[in-house]
Amino acid sequence: MEPILKTENLWKIYRTGKVDVPALRGINVEIFPGEFVSVMGPSGCGKSTFLHVIGGLARATKGQVLLDGNDLTGMSDAARTLLRRHKVGFVFQKFNLLPTLDAYHNIAIAQHIHGNGFDPHRFDAVTKLLGLADRLAHKPSELSGGEQQRVALARAIISEPKIVLADEPTGNLDTRTSDTVLGLLRQLNKDFGQTIVMITHNPEAATYGNRVLHMRDGMVVDGPAVH
Amino acid sequence: MIGHLIVRNTMQRPVRTAVTVLAVAVEVMLVIIVVGLTSGLMYESAKRTEGVGADIMVQPPSASIFMAFSGAPMPISIGAKLEQLDYVHAVAPVLVQFNSVNGLDIVYGIQPDSFRAVSGGFVVREGTDVLGENDILVDDVYARAKKIKVGQKLHILEHDFHVAGIVEHGKGARLFVLMSTLQEMSGARDKASIFFIKCDRSDHTAAAVDEVHSLLPGYEVRPLKDFLSLMTSSSLPALGAFINVMIAIAVGIGFLVIFLSMYTTIIERTREIGVLKALGASKIYIVEIILSETTLLCLGGVACGIGLSFLVRVICLRVFPSLTILITPKWMLLSTLIAIVGGLLGAAYPAWLASRKDPVEALAYE
Numbered sequence: 283m284e285p286i287l288k289t290e291n292l293w294k295i296y297r298t299g300k301v302d303v304p305a306l307r308g309i310n311v312e313i314f315p316g317e318f319v320s321v322m323g324p325s326g327c328g329k330s331t332f333l334h335v336i337g338g339l340a341r342a343t344k345g346q347v348l349l350d351g352n353d354l355t356g357m358s359d360a361a362r363t364l365l366r367r368h369k370v371g372f373v374f375q376k377f378n379l380l381p382t383l384d385a386y387h388n389i390a391i392a393q394h395i396h397g398n399g400f401d402p403h404r405f406d407a408v409t410k411l412l413g414l415a416d417r418l419a420h421k422p423s424e425l426s427g428g429e430q431q432r433v434a435l436a437r438a439i440i441s442e443p444k445i446v447l448a449d450e451p452t453g454n455l456d457t458r459t460s461d462t463v464l465g466l467l468r469q470l471n472k473d474f475g476q477t478i479v480m481i482t483h484n485p486e487a488a489t490y491g492n493r494v495l496h497m498r499d500g501m502v503v504d505g506p507a508v509h
Numbered sequence: 510m511i512g513h514l515i516v517r518n519t520m521q522r523p524v525r526t527a528v529t530v531l532a533v534a535v536e537v538m539l540v541i542i543v544v545g546l547t548s549g550l551m552y553e554s555a556k557r558t559e560g561v562g563a564d565i566m567v568q569p570p571s572a573s574i575f576m577a578f579s580g581a582p583m584p585i586s587i588g589a590k591l592e593q594l595d596y597v598h599a600v601a602p603v604l605v606q607f608n609s610v611n612g613l614d615i616v617y618g619i620q621p622d623s624f625r626a627v628s629g630g631f632v633v634r635e636g637t638d639v640l641g642e643n644d645i646l647v648d649d650v651y652a653r654a655k656k657i658k659v660g661q662k663l664h665i666l667e668h669d670f671h672v673a674g675i676v677e678h679g680k681g682a683r684l685f686v687l688m689s690t691l692q693e694m695s696g697a698r699d700k701a702s703i704f705f706i707k708c709d710r711s712d713h714t715a716a717a718v719d720e721v722h723s724l725l726p727g728y729e730v731r732p733l734k735d736f737l738s739l740m741t742s743s744s745l746p747a748l749g750a751f752i753n754v755m756i757a758i759a760v761g762i763g764f765l766v767i768f769l770s771m772y773t774t775i776i777e778r779t780r781e782i783g784v785l786k787a788l789g790a791s792k793i794y795i796v797e798i799i800l801s802e803t804t805l806l807c808l809g810g811v812a813c814g815i816g817l818s819f820l821v822r823v824i825c826l827r828v829f830p831s832l833t834i835l836i837t838p839k840w841m842l843l844s845t846l847i848a849i850v851g852g853l854l855g856a857a858y859p860a861w862l863a864s865r866k867d868p869v870e871a872l873a874y875e
Contacts, residue, residue: 339787339868360791367789378784378872382517387510394510395788437788 285312286350286444286477287336293344294331294500305331307500308345313445318471318478320488323497329481330449332497336479337370337447338362350444367396371438375450377430379422385433386418389440396441408436412466428459435466439476446470448480452487464490515802518778525770526806532766533810533848534817539759540844541818541836544752549833554615555736560679562628563601563705564714566736567591567721568729585701588623590724596717598709599626602701604691608665608684612831614651616666617682618691627707628680635659636674645670646685648678654830666694683831760851763810767803767855775799775863782863783871792864799860800853807852811845 294306305328313319323329334340336347338354341362347354350369354362371392379388389409393400409415412432422430431451438446448467452460468490470476480491488494496503519526558566569582583602591600604618617624621640625631631638634649636659645665647657652675657663663670670686692698708717714732721730775782782795822834 334869337787339872363786363789363791365789366787370789372787374872378780378787380514380781380784382521383514387513387517391510391514391785392788395785395790395794 283314284351285348286315286317287311287313287479288348289336289345290348291345292332292335292342292347294328294335294340295343305500306335306342309500309502311495311502313477313479315444315477316471316475317493318468318491319480320491320494321479321481321497322483322485322488322494325483327497328500329497331500333447333449333479333481337372338366368441369444371441371443371446373431373434373438373446373448373451375453377422377427377434377454379430379433379437381422384419384421385414385425385429388422388433389414389418389436392437392440398441404440404442408440411469412436426459427455428462431455431459431463432466435463435470439470445477445479448478450481450483452482452484460484460487511798511801515798515805518774518798518802519805522774522777525773526809529766529770529806530809530813533763533807533852534813536759536763536851537811537814537844537848538817538821539762540756540847541815541840542821542834543755543759544840545818545822545834545836546832547748547752548837549835552835553833557679557681557683559733559736561601561681561705561733562707563733564708564711565706565717565721566729566731566733567704567706567725568702568731570727570729572729583701583704585699587725588701588704591704591706591721594717594720594724596708596710596713596720597706599623599707601627601705601707602688603681603703603705604688604695604697604700605682605702606666606691606695610665612655612829614665614684614831615682616684616686616691618688619685620688624705627705631674631680631685632677634675634677636672638674638676640673640685640687641671642687642690643669643671644673644686646674646676647672648680648683649675650678650831651683666691668694756847760847763807763848763851764855767806767852768859770806771799771803771856771859772862774802775859778863779866779871779874782866783868783874786866786868787872795864796860799856799863803852803856803860804849807849810852811848814844814848815841 289309289311292306292309293304296303296305309332321329321332331340335342336349338349338357342355345355349365352365354365357365380391383391389405390400393405409418412435414429414432414436417425417429422433425433451467452463455463464487467478467480471478478491480487482488585602588600588602591597601623602620603624606616606618608614608616621638631646638646640646645663647663651657657672657675659672659675661672663672665684688701692700706717706721708714714734718730718732721728785795818836822836825832825834
């Protein structure tokens with residue numbers, strides 16, 4: 283089986299003034315279709331940078347990122363944008379919903395950007411699965427944190443991405459709501475085979491995945507084994 | 510989808526949206542009113558000159574079609590020569606003076622008999638059209654605007670006139686006095702500014718023009734049926750430039766307000782732009798959102814601006830009834846284009862800035 287995501291000697295170095303600060307130091311990872319991988323590590327270890335680079339939001343300084351066979355490292359901004367549009371779904375800690383739009387349009391805009399038009403069957407299936415059918419007319423400010431994250435999750439998967447990248451999806455939620463969101467992620471993974479990479483601080487949250495990668499100082503310190 | 514997003518975005522900050530729309534409205538109103546006022550004044554002046562009823566107007570060499578800007582350098586004796594021409598039925602010399610007291614008005618000094626022969630005479634609303642040495646006739650528009658009654662005194666051109674009558678508007682000027690009186694007052698004895706000529710038949714106008722040209726080489730001889738088309742901003746030096754400057758100021762206002770509004774908008778929506786980029790929105794998609802929102806604001810401003818223009822016209826005409834403000838579909842359309850183009854130019858840099866935002870930095874924006 284070919285990995286959906288593969289990194290080889292992945293480096294990301296930020297330049298602050300005249301000082302180079304390496305955020306990722308030669309990461310080698312393979313993630314296979316249908317995996318739910320949790321990435322754990324202390325603050326500042328490079329987890330979010332890793333997520334941004336493998337999702338095509340940031341460019342790697344050195345090394346290679348292969349996403350569904352596409353090498354992101356040599357890609358232009360426009361090509362990476364196109365790749366994100368068709369292959370990646372993001373879920374953020376702060377939900378990042380568009381505040382002026384209701385839940386319905388927050389989800390539909392992802393389909394619009396995707397460019398394949400509005401698919402009502404997919405829309406209904408996703409919103410029912412995430413229990414949002416009766417909350418669609420509400421704006422983010424009228425939704426609870428858990429509901430907002432479910433809308434963000436729906437937005438991430440509505441266009442059937444190859445991989446969902448979740449950056450601390452439960453970081454702003456209470457324990458009970460966190461369990462609900464994590465349960466939904468696991469359900470998406472088990473029932474629909476959705477590949478998920480989730481960053482978390484929380485060891486309990488990490489157990490929802492079927493593999494855990496530990497990061498420290500910009501490196502993966504264990505868990506690189508092939509599934 | 511974009512339509513829904515931009516409508517929602519404009520409603521997010523109602524005060525900013527209202528101020529932006531108002532600024533564009535002022536821009537549009539300024540263009541429409543400035544052009545409407547200048548073209549209205551010229552149009553109204555031309556219509557009144559046409560309304561004299563003459564077929565030809567003769568002025569000294571190089572005279573402006575704006576009669577108030579010409580002096581009185583023609584000997585009145587020319588009139589007698591003009592009357593001798595084959596196709597000329599009647600000639601009315603007129604001395605023109607510009608009155609700037611209590612407004613801007615043209616005063617005609619006329620010889621009642623010759624003026625009646627050319628124009629067919631005044632339609633008297635009140636009083637009489639018989640002029641004495643210190644009498645003045647005012648038209649109904651001027652009388653209404655200045656609340657003038659027959660019999661009262663009217664102080665213009667440093668002289669107290671007695672209002673002898675109120676006549677229907679449309680006979681060249683709004684104020685009429687005896688030519689001899691005006692000649693005395695202005696030191697232009699035996700001089701006239703214009704000769705109005707009535708031809709024996711209107712289809713002899715061209716032939717009469719040729720005759721006058723032969724008699725008075727170099728003089729300005731204009732058929733009055735063409736007069737309206739001559740009264741454009743290009744006929745008056747600096748008027749075109751004045752209008753252009755006013756339009757430039759208006760566009761500048763719109764440009765700066767839209768620039769500021771959209772600049773603050775994209776700063777405020779940095780995180781949202783990052784979200785859209787994370788979802789795979791292209792630079793063109795981001796630019797399209799910003800420019801669509803700008804267009805919506807401009808269209809709102811245009812609609813308000815056109816409405817505001819009509820309101821300002823109503824108010825102006827109530828305060829200054831003798832004014833004419835022409836609001837034409839052509840200038841409504843042009844002001845719309847000016848506002849939209851100015852707005853899009855103002856939004857171009859913020860849109861470009863938004864499209865170039867780094868998604869990671871944008872998502873981290875607080």
